[in-house]
Amino acid sequence: MTFWESLQQTWWVVAIQGSPWTYAVLVVLHYCGVFLLVATSALVDLRLLGLAARHGTATRLAVQFSPWTWTALGLAVLTGIPLFANQAPSFAAVSYFWIKLLLMLAAAVLSLIVQWKVGPWEQSPSVPAAAKLLALISLLLWFSVLYASVQVTNYAGV
């Protein structure tokens, strides 16, 4: 038995497999976390790029959103662990799954940098080009996370 197979057979994972509604609730919470996480990060990026919420500042949006961004990330990760464990051998065999984790880590780090730096960036007369580039990369990374997620379920056959 591989490590992933034994993970799939631990008692708490078996309990999830025996309860379709527990599984459904975990999926729903995972989606809610992902949606809130991606939207709150993407909107700050879009504001920095001048493509959203132009009547206010990106700094104010970031301050308003940041607790939700990190709460949502926590929710997505906490629900993602049992969802992964439930299908561990098939997910672990799909390279998109590991790519997704790496992309997610990169996107989260970049969003953290954007939240840190957005204040100073907006205090300069115009948002620096490097800041806009970072915002664009962050936006693309979050989109790639969604792309990889879709491919994981596609190749893992769930």
Added chain:
Amino acid sequence: METLVAFCEWLENTSWALAVSGAFELYPYLRLTHFTGLALWVGTTAVVDLRLLGWGRRREGADQLSAQLLVWNWIGLGITFLGGFLLFVGTASGYIINPAFQIKMLALLTTVALRVTIQRNAPVWGRSPDAPALARLAGGVELTLWIGMILAAVRIPNY
């Protein structure tokens, strides 16, 4: 209902619907479209609802948030609908008789009506830091409907 089923049968046999349902390699991209739209739509809806409920930070009022996010909220709906409709057409008559799908569509219509109501009233509701009871109710109901709608969507394959 029979008219609706007949319409769905006609829909899934149109040449373009057949083209979509035959293109299996397209499905991951349709799901990606659907989920990208959902992230924008649900996310920008939820932050306004949470603000109406008075949860989280109060740097922005619900009136400002609603106005600031309005454009991307509707862009999100548009992208979601585009992906969702193309996912639906291939097996339209199967979806339309699925109870979980029916619940999802009813919840969808209700949330869209609520969304318009909240956006119209946000300038008044969001003026004071604490939204009136009716506004908190609207925000709470919308959030609950969304969770129910996603649950219904997740359960579709089980029926």
